[in-house]
Amino acid sequence: MTTTGPDTNRSGxxxxxxxxGYSFMGTIHAQAWTTAPRFFDLGDGVEIVAVSGRDAVAARAFADRFGVADVETDWRNLLTRGDIDVIDICTPGHLHAEIAIAALDAGIHVLCEKPLANSVEEAERMTAAAERAAARGVQAMVGFSYRRTPALAYAKRLIAEGRLGTVRHIRALYLQDWIVDPEFPLVWRLDADQAGSGALGDIGAHIIDLARFVTGHELTGVSALSSTFVTERPLPTASSGLSATADSGSGGSADGDRAMGRVTVDDAVVFIGRTDGGALATFEATRFASGRKNAMRLEVDGSLGSIAFDFERLNELQFHDHTLPAEESGFRRILVTEPQHPYAAAWWPAGHGLGYEHTFVHEVTDFARDLAAGRAPEPGFADGLLVQRILTAVATSASADAAWTPIPH
Incomplete structure (x- = not known):
């Protein structure tokens, strides 16, 4: 469908x-859009004019919470209103492609949560739609929010300035423990039809993108292993406060008095790779690291130094300068809260740290500024497609008992 998009003259x-989408990710995005113009100069500001979700009552509660006037129970209605500049997609992955392509073809900018899609074919169609739209001045960005963590943006700056020399090792981990309990319900993130994959796509996508972003290297091939440790889980109930769609396709069985469903995604994945810059890379993504709540870690070792980061201490960057005399060398802690650090000047006095939600504020700020300047935002859908190809290569290798799998670029 191609329609006339909204008026692109936003003066005044x-x-x-x-x-x-109005669940966890929709809430984070709404908070970001609401907060961004209060701390960053976004010209004439931002207004959330509508929220779309299948449950009218839940969507209305979300709208009231954030002061949003309109609720739509069918996202297609957003395309023909004529008063929307951006559609922000915060749904499960199986819905991304249809919504994004329709919005871009309708002349509406798109911000889409990661991973971009559930398959390479979907990501390719989305990227083609983004390229068509860009020719008309309509932009698309994929939401890899962790790029906007000040410490990681600063790490990228150090590497780009040559402070680490030749990058030789990349070590990336994302460790969580929220489904260690086998009684945890079968939510949509554990259903391949909706989520595409498990820990691989949900959190592995983040560390793949961050390795690319921080180092500038691209993976050329991977060898992977994956596992599903708990293969059946109780189906969600209304009292659990969690949900999975009725048509999840995950199957079901009776276990005593409980209705059980089959887990159809990976619980954990590990893989190694080689980059086009000659570095060796190791990755691990798991939801079964007991005691680790959101331990996203990145280490990069180079000929002149190293950096290390842990999101559970997100205002800090560890930096080792290997050019110093041995008696002075070692990792030192940089508190990334000075006004000279990325994004930090807009917030609090030095030493007053930021949190998880600030990465999304930075994300929508960069996106809005790119739209105002008429430039392509980063990461674009082409970046999302490349990450999708890496995810697919990892899954292919894991299914073939760690066979070396090249990555097409």
């Missing part, structure tokens, strides 16, 4: 945003 009026 705010950027008008519609959010599709």
């Amino acid at each position: 009026r705010p950027l008008r945003v519609a959010i599709v």
